[in-house]
Amino acid sequence: MPAALLSREDAITRIAEVFREHGFAGSSLSAITEATGLGKGSLYNHFPGGKDQMGAEVLAHIDGWFETQVYAPLRQSDDPRVAITAMFDAVDAYFRSGRRICLVGAFALDATRDRFAAAVQGYFTHWIDALALALAAGGAADALAHAHVLAESAVAGIQGALTLSRALNDPAVFMRQMQEMRARLNAALA
Amino acid sequence: MPAALLSREDAITRIAEVFREHGFAGSSLSAITEATGLGKGSLYNHFPGGKDQMGAEVLAHIDGWFETQVYAPLRQSDDPRVAITAMFDAVDAYFRSGRRICLVGAFALDATRDRFAAAVQGYFTHWIDALALALAAGGAADALAHAHVLAESAVAGIQGALTLSRALNDPAVFMRQMQEMRARLNAALA
DNA sequence: GTCTATAGAGTGATAGAC
DNA sequence: GTCTATCACTCTATAGAC
Numbered sequence: 034m035p036a037a038l039l040s041r042e043d044a045i046t047r048i049a050e051v052f053r054e055h056g057f058a059g060s061s062l063s064a065i066t067e068a069t070g071l072g073k074g075s076l077y078n079h080f081p082g083g084k085d086q087m088g089a090e091v092l093a094h095i096d097g098w099f100e101t102q103v104y105a106p107l108r109q110s111d112d113p114r115v116a117i118t119a120m121f122d123a124v125d126a127y128f129r130s131g132r133r134i135c136l137v138g139a140f141a142l143d144a145t146r147d148r149f150a151a152a153v154q155g156y157f158t159h160w161i162d163a164l165a166l167a168l169a170a171g172g173a174a175d176a177l178a179h180a181h182v183l184a185e186s187a188v189a190g191i192q193g194a195l196t197l198s199r200a201l202n203d204p205a206v207f208m209r210q211m212q213e214m215r216a217r218l219n220a221a222l223a
Numbered sequence: 224m225p226a227a228l229l230s231r232e233d234a235i236t237r238i239a240e241v242f243r244e245h246g247f248a249g250s251s252l253s254a255i256t257e258a259t260g261l262g263k264g265s266l267y268n269h270f271p272g273g274k275d276q277m278g279a280e281v282l283a284h285i286d287g288w289f290e291t292q293v294y295a296p297l298r299q300s301d302d303p304r305v306a307i308t309a310m311f312d313a314v315d316a317y318f319r320s321g322r323r324i325c326l327v328g329a330f331a332l333d334a335t336r337d338r339f340a341a342a343v344q345g346y347f348t349h350w351i352d353a354l355a356l357a358l359a360a361g362g363a364a365d366a367l368a369h370a371h372v373l374a375e376s377a378v379a380g381i382q383g384a385l386t387l388s389r390a391l392n393d394p395a396v397f398m399r400q401m402q403e404m405r406a407r408l409n410a411a412l413a
Numbered sequence: 414g415t416c417t418a419t420a421g422a423g424t425g426a427t428a429g430a431c
Numbered sequence: 432g433t434c435t436a437t438c439a440c441t442c443t444a445t446a447g448a449c
Contacts, residue, residue, distance in 0.1 A: 056333035059248030062439060072420040073440075079418085083439065134332050141390035142329040143246035150392070157390045182399060185387065186380065189400055193383030197375065200331035200347045202340070209372060210379055252429055264432080267431065274429070419446070428437065 042094070044069050044079060049091045053136050057088055057145040085148060088140075092152040095137060098127070099160065107163035113171030114222055120164065121215050124191060131198035131207025138192045161188050171222040183221055190214050232284070234259050234269060239281040243326050247278055247335040275338060278330075282342040285327060288317070289350065297353035303361030304412055310354065311405050314381060321388035321397025328382045351378050361412040373411055380404050 039047075051060045051068045062084065066072060071079075080086040102123045110116030128135065137156045140146055146153050165184035169177050194210035229237070237258045241250045252274065256263055270276040292313045300306030318325065327346045330336055336343050355374035359367050384400035 054334055056246055056248055056335070058246055059333060059335075061437080063437085071418095074421070074442090074444095075419055077440075138386045138390065139329075139332040141386055142324050142332070143249060144244055145246070145249075146389065153390050154392065157387060182403060185396060186400055186403055189383030189387045189396075190376065190380055191383065192386045193379030193381065196328045196331055196382045196386070197347060197379045199336065200328065200343050202344065206375060206379075210376055213372060213376055251427080253427080262432085263429085264431085267429095271431095273431095414449100416449080417447090420444085422441105422443085424439100424441065426438080426440105429435095431432100431434075 039069060039071065041079060044071065045087075045090055045094050048087050049094065049136060052088070052091060053134055053139070056143075057084070057140060057148075058143070060084070088145075088149060089152065092137065092140070092149055092156070096152065096156055096159075099156065102127075104159050104163040107167045110167065113167040114219065116167045117164075117171075117218050117222075118215070120167075121211055125208075125211060128191075128195060128207070129204075131195060131204035133195075134199055135192060135195050138195065157188060161185050164188065168218065168221065179221075183218070187214055187218060229259060229261065231269065234261065235277075235280055235284050238277050239284065239326060242278070242281060243324055243329070246333075247274070247330060247338075248333070250274070278335070278339060279342065282327065282330070282339055282346070286342065286346055286349075289346065292317075294349050294353040297357045300357065303357040304409065306357045307354070307361075307408050307412075308405070310357075311401055315398075315401060318381075318385060318397070319394075321385060321394035323385075324389055325382060325385050328385065347378060351375050354378065358408065358411065369411075373408070377404055377408060 047068045048065055051064050055061075055064065062073060062076070065084075065087070066076065069076070076087075077083065080090070082089075103120055106119055106123075107116050110119075127133070137153055140149055141153050141157075161181065161184045164187060165181040168183055169180035190210060191214070194207045194214075197210075198204055198207035238250075238255055241254050241258045245251075245254060252263060252266065255261075255274075255277070256266060259266070261269070266277075267273065270280070272279075293310055296309055296313075297306050300309075317323070327343055330339055331343050331347075351371065351374045354377060355371040358373055359370035380400060381404070384397045384404075387400075388394055388397035
């Protein structure tokens, strides 16, 4: 077997960047061949299901990253304050301080959501639930009742800050809002 | 000359709904002809600039609505608390309690932003500035300094709640988060 | 020979422009 | 409705590893 020019993972991350830039519907196969350097034959060899399979695998790859880097630490940590700080550090790195959008959030907004409904829903529920667990463990004021709503507002705030940063073409918006959000969550931890 | 079957404004709002559902890149002219009942010839008669012009006019229409229903009241009101309540009522009505996305936010996320950069940026800066003005007038704690950051976080929270609501297919997320946001802003008003 | 990865011409369908 | 360009995708062919 000849050496692959690109590992499967490399191909997936490059395809993800095409989706980020043009959206799912706006990403043509020729843009994908250009970004990956793979011809159509190679692409269909790796992803017989075509664009839909590429979308699904990109989402699975993102989910894998968040699962190990964000959700699991939130669920397992002894010290919620440390876990939440680590979450924001990971989020800042992943979204390049607001210069990179959330592909799952972008997929959620149009009909693309319906093709990947389970993955899109899973991404956000896992995130919110893991964060709520950490907040509740930290004993947020009337903890269990409010932790889920607070976690929801944090995840929504992150998504909105990404949207705003990109709309205004200003990463400072994201950085500023993440600063605020860190403070809000820390304040909730008694 | 036969009577138009659809006013220009009706056509624009129907085109907007197509964009909301499929995104800009994913909206085909045939989907637009179907939604408007206008043939391709009629569409190019009304919008010689094609899809780009449709996008621009849809954004202008949205901006007009927000200018009169949201921004102007925020700027002009004597009572910031009343103005902010009115803003959330308008937002809730416009976004149908989370069942409808923000098209400007959706456009912001992919390459569509670059086609309409000024409109996208204007929508959010006008919103944030108007809300910051109301918050500062209401004497938010160390008012002028923090009002803009707080306004930014409110607009980001709205955008994120819309994303989350649609991702989870649950309007309750949006309604819950708007409730929280109303309380947060009211608390900031001394 | 089989199998995997490559490339790309060629398919019908459909895109946006007019 | 007509146009051409481009779409997602198929198919054939090639290379080299076993």
